[in-house]
Amino acid sequence: METAQESLRSKNIRPSIQRVRILDYLKTRKNHPTVDTIYTDLFPQIPTLSRTTVYNTLEMLKENGLVISLDFGDGSLHYDADTSPHIHFECEKCKHIYDVFVAPDDIKKKLPAGFSLSRTQLYAFGTCAKCDKNAK
Amino acid sequence: METAQESLRSKNIRPSIQRVRILDYLKTRKNHPTVDTIYTDLFPQIPTLSRTTVYNTLEMLKENGLVISLDFGDGSLHYDADTSPHIHFECEKCKHIYDVFVAPDDIKKKLPAGFSLSRTQLYAFGTCAKCDKNAK
DNA sequence: GTGTCTGCAAACGATTTGCAAATTA
DNA sequence: TAATTTGCAAATCGTTTGCAGACAC
Numbered sequence: 001m002e003t004a005q006e007s008l009r010s011k012n013i014r015p016s017i018q019r020v021r022i023l024d025y026l027k028t029r030k031n032h033p034t035v036d037t038i039y040t041d042l043f044p045q046i047p048t049l050s051r052t053t054v055y056n057t058l059e060m061l062k063e064n065g066l067v068i069s070l071d072f073g074d075g076s077l078h079y080d081a082d083t084s085p086h087i088h089f090e091c092e093k094c095k096h097i098y099d100v101f102v103a104p105d106d107i108k109k110k111l112p113a114g115f116s117l118s119r120t121q122l123y124a125f126g127t128c129a130k131c132d133k134n135a136k
Numbered sequence: 137m138e139t140a141q142e143s144l145r146s147k148n149i150r151p152s153i154q155r156v157r158i159l160d161y162l163k164t165r166k167n168h169p170t171v172d173t174i175y176t177d178l179f180p181q182i183p184t185l186s187r188t189t190v191y192n193t194l195e196m197l198k199e200n201g202l203v204i205s206l207d208f209g210d211g212s213l214h215y216d217a218d219t220s221p222h223i224h225f226e227c228e229k230c231k232h233i234y235d236v237f238v239a240p241d242d243i244k245k246k247l248p249a250g251f252s253l254s255r256t257q258l259y260a261f262g263t264c265a266k267c268d269k270n271a272k
Numbered sequence: 273g274t275g276t277c278t279g280c281a282a283a284c285g286a287t288t289t290g291c292a293a294a295t296t297a
Numbered sequence: 298t299a300a301t302t303t304g305c306a307a308a309t310c311g312t313t314t315g316c317a318g319a320c321a322c
Contacts, residue, residue, distance in 0.1 A: 014296080016302065035286080048294095050304040055287065071207050075312085076286060087243065092254065102246045107223065107260050110238045114265025118228065123257045124243050129250025150321080152277065171311080186279040191312065211287090212311060 001027070011064045021046060022057045026067060026081035032088070032097040034076040072097070072123065085120070091128035093135075098128060137163070147200045157182060158193050162203060162217035168224070168233040170212040208233070208259065221256075227264035229271075234264060 004023035008015045021042055026033070033041070035054050043049050058079055061067040070078040072090050078097065080088075087100040108117045127135075140160035144151040157178055162169070169177070171190050179185050194215055197203040206214040208226050214233065216224075223236040244253045263271075 014301075016295085018303075048304075051286095052288085052304055053302085056303080069209070071209050073205070073207050073213075077209075087246075089247065089251065098248075098251075100243075100246060100248075102243075107236075107238075107258070110223075111225065111236060111260075111262075112234075112265065114268050115225065115234075115262060116268060117260055117262040119261045121259045121261075122243070123259075124247075124253060125255045125257075126247075126251060126253040129248065132250050132252060150276075152320090154278075184279075187311095188279055188313085189277085192278080 003027075007066055011066065013060070013064065018046065018049060018053050019057050019061075022054060023061060023066065023081065026079055030080075030082065030099075032070060032078040032080055034078055036076065038079070070097075070121070070123075087122045087124055089124040089126065089128070091131055092125055093127055093131035096128060096130075100124070139163075143202055147202065149196070149200060154182065154185060154189050155193050155197075158190060159197060159202065159217065162215055166216075166218065166235075168206060168214040168216055170214055172212065174215070206233075206257070206259075223258045223260055225260040225262065225264075227267055228261055229263055229267040232264060232266075236260070 002010070004020050004027055005015050007023060007027075008019060013019065022038060025038055025042060031037070035051060035058065038058075039049065039051050039054050042054075058067060058069070062069055062079075065083060067079050067081050068083050070080055070088055072078065072088075074095075082099070084101075085103065087102060089098040089100050090096070091098070107120055111117060138146070140156045140163055141151050143159060143163075144155060149155065158174060161174055161178060167173075171187060171194065174194075175185065175187050175190050178190075194203060194205070198205055198215075201219060203215050203217050204219055206216055206224055208214060208224075210231075218235065220237075221239060223238055225234040225236050226232070227234070243256055247253060
């Protein structure tokens with residue numbers, strides 16, 4: 001897999017320390033973090049980091065197609081550096097987000113004539129195996 | 137189709153004027169409105185209406201399964217009184233939300249063992265036929 | 273009358289904006 | 298040093314909360 005530095009260079013984005021660390025964080029942890037999670041986790045390593053920079057950086061990475069944002073309706077956006085099409089399953093008990101790597105339905109074929117598709121997002125909600133087991 | 141009054145009664149929800157009008161608005165217009173749209177449109181008819189009541193009512197209707205909320209990432213929630221499974225397509229140009237009545241993928245079968253599903257939401261983004269035509 | 277519902281005003285919290293200082297090519 | 302990037306502080310805006318008065322059974 002491409003390193004964060006390589007990804008940034010390929011898009012002609014200056015690889016500042018903040019940008020590399022934020023993208024690297026997303027690529028390695030795969031934990032669908034929010035701005036606040038990223039900020040809290042990176043702050044010890046980058047003591048001058050500000051939330052504004054995290055917001056700016058993520059917005060820019062998103063515009064460049066390096067990350068996608070996910071909205072589970074909990075009030076803040078989550079980010080994912082895996083831009084391949086997959087389904088996001090959120091456990092309603094533990095709130096963990098699971099990636100389900102299944103090619104989603106071919107919506108394109110089902111749209112009315114004249115409609116063109118740029119992107120889809122499929123969210124699933126329920127209970128994960130871990131929480132299901134604990135409940136018994 | 138059930139009237140708003142009937143729907144409320146079937147769930148043992150007191151059919152106050154505000155509740156009936158809000159649910160009726162959603163059932164008849166099918167325009168996927170936000171709280172603000174509902175408030176603005178109903179205010180002339182109910183001059184004492186407050187945004188708080190619209191929020192309270194929608195939350196309660198949602199808990200009772202009479203409406204669903206949709207999040208297109210534009211900063212505010214949209215509401216829909218059609219709770220049957222269908223896809224929401226937002227045109228990125230005119231921002232209109234289209235209902236695509238296609239049974240979505242059977243995600244249930246594709247989840248790992250032990251996972252149970254309560255609800256899915258499929259959002260699609262692109263260009264609608266109207267905007268596509270105008271662009272030519 | 274007693275419990276429920278409404279709606280005002282204030283609080284909240286995620287995100288955005290303006291701008292000056294710091295950084296980098 | 299000129300252009301870009303960062304980050305503080307304040308503003309913004311959708312939503313929530315506390316509570317007092319209005320309403321319904």
